[in-house]
Amino acid sequence: MKKLVALFLAMAVMVCCFASCGGGKADLPTDSLSICIGSEPDTLDPALNSAVDGATMIVQMFSGLAKWSQDASGNAVIVADCAVELPAGVENADGTVTYTYTLKDGLKWSDGVALKASDFVFAWNRAASVELAADYGYMFDVIDGYADIWAEEPVEGAKLNVSAPDDKTIVVTLSNAVAYWNELLAFPTYFPVREDVVANESWATEAATYVCNGAYVMDAWTHDSVITLKKNANYHNADAVTMPELKCYLSDDANNMLTNFKNGAWPMIDDVPTAEIPALKTQYPDEFVVAGQIGTYYVCWNVNETILPAGSTLTGADKANAEAEIRNAIGLILDRNHIVNNVSQAGEIPASTFVPMGMTEEDGSEFYKNAGSSDSFNGYYDVATSAYEANYAAAVETLKKYYTYDEASGKFTNIPTLKYIYNTNDGHKAIAEYIQGAVAAIGINMTLTNQEWNTFLNTRKDGDYSVARNGWVADYNDPISFLDMWITNSGNNDVQFGKGAHAELAIYDLDLTAYGYDIKVEDGTWAETYDVLIAEIKACKDAATRYDLMHVAEDMIMSTGCITPIYYYTDIYMLDSRVEGFFSIPLGYKFFMYTTINND
């Protein structure tokens, strides 16, 4: 037995020795970069992809009319890519807007075939088609002709209003001016594909048939394992590409990613285990990166679920207004600073608006800073730590109007139990438990249920819940992507605005006369007010007015209390400090082609 103990001790000493001398990392190879940005992508067809990690892969391999770049001060900007320049549109007599683009000289596909303007025309029509039914097909709804393609009675041979008069010119006509049109041109769904390549339905599933036109070509794809990208000699800007090879390892296990980062195998990983975040912040202060992301984490309330105490006599407008006030009050009970500092801990920013930080207006100012009516803080309530006590007290006062308050215990006694659902995930669970504890302090009993992701989406979409965790991340930098989701017939209208009992509720006012419109609705339904407002925003040609109208829309959804913003998302990743020239944009895309390795 003694021998055994000695043996164990010897082994332990050995392990410790190895551990202590494993400090200096081996040099990184300079001609190949290993990264892990996600698991096996569902698709790498630019038209079909709707995932952020897929988009990151695609922007390395494809080149559209425009692309994201980084200006001298590090801001993400859109610049021309395949197009010589990005000219302004010309407005036609009927209000449509026509853009004419000229392609750069000598553009080629990765297989050496010349890239023509007609390839773009084909790609856009394909991506918008019913046959493909792509997730992001609706991204083309700004182009004239889209409505005919998706009409209930499809128009025979309907196509987008886009043409290629010659091999180098693309002419596209939009239904009306679109503020974020250039961003769309840099969006993967708008990237070109070639007709003879995609005729093979499996073209985007293996390296041999994957033809692209960007910085890299796909050299090999071992499914569920690794995708190897090699520099594309036929890329029009190949001289600027400094990293000859990218090895994109496919893993969806954050622990595995972190292990590979720690032992130096993968210098860049896009995810870390939530529980490790506090340790990583101190252990890797320069390599643990918190980048901005345009998105909001929020709690949504089912507008048709009552939260008034049993026996309440309020009905109709009084009931709806009371419920809105109650929901907003409960929202104020939550200490968002506590959540981001102690619960989620990934450098998120406490949110006081639904349209997130990072969305800019025409004049470059932050949309969220102009939201709400207060001059002393941004948004609809003050999220400063110092304001929390006052918010809390105000919330309690509001709730006293509707519920019985027991002064002795400082708790309400007849608030109905709230049922909160979230999808199975440690991060969401932690926030749910915080909320449960926070509302329990004022006597609200909240039950928590977690559901598997797909079931959860279904439950939320069907309105089969009372309170639910929710989140939304932008696809392009324009607040409309956060506002049009709340129209009655939107597939993302989880709150159920204008549905069920709420469809009949006529309590909303819409007065746009101040903005030069002949629209004034009093006591209208959601469809008569909000839906109309969104339609006007989409048709609006004056940028300043358009942003004003979008503030009106956000005011409307926030006044219902059905949206309780928690924080603005951040994008966290680990990047070895020896990798230089990397950049990412707030939409989550990451760019590796201009990286170099500095082992010194």
Next chain:
Amino acid sequence: MNSKTLLYILKRLVLALVTVWVIITITFFVTRLVPGGPFQSEKAITPEAQAALEAKYGLDKPVFEQYLTYLKDIVTKFEFGPSLKQRGRDVIDIIGDGLGVSAILGLTAAAIAIVCGVLLGSVAALRRNKIIDKVIMVVTTAFVSMPSFIMGTLLLILFCVTIPILPANGALSGGLVLPIITLALYPTAYITRLTRSSMLDVLGQDYIRTAKAKGVSARSIIFKHALKNSLIPVITYCGPMLAYIVTGSLVVERIFAVNGIGRAFVSSITDRDYPLIMGTTIVLATLIVVMNLVSDILYKVVDPRIKLE
């Protein structure tokens, strides 16, 4: 092999087919009952696009009709259909890619488990109550009671971070070593214990004493008389062991990011990728059914006294 044995095997084969058919049927209908669908995502697609996709993949037809079409395609054309999530890829290709890797993982682990398990078990039995026996028993008890996800994580920390001598990813060279060890440890420990107790049992039998009395050499006693007879429980365990390895690999493949069939199986369920769920289920079910059949037949080979009826 007599006609009775053949008849038995035939009967078992028919039964196996029925089992697989029942599994297909249950899986098919249960997956359709689960809320959600393959075209659901955080950002909802338009109802028109959803309808177009459902029509494209025949999901707009009544479920029973879909079931009949599915069965027909499998039986007549051996067609598992296209994946609904990984567009452009057929289920059979996804399974083919994953199964190869999983087979290397599983078969190596099984081989290691059997060889090491029988060896260690025999050593422990023959050196009963000696220090080596005690060490083996302590270690195997630890391994038998440790679930693979803990074992995997421990090995990952030890050999990939603390002493980084092995890669933590299945795609890197040598990346399959740790997952194989993780998968093999439990069955190795189990077989060791099984072999030990069964060997001890056999060693106490009269015919062993007779052999000893006759002056048969120790080597001959162990290999010819004791070992062969003590292997029957080990063979019985082979079926369940395969089931363990198959299900265990779902977890282990994830921990070590191995591109086996496990990830396809798990993600197909979260994605509601119906054809892929069916495909992976059929493959795994068939595997387990067949292995159980094989281990039943092996009894007969090892011990002719056993009647297969």
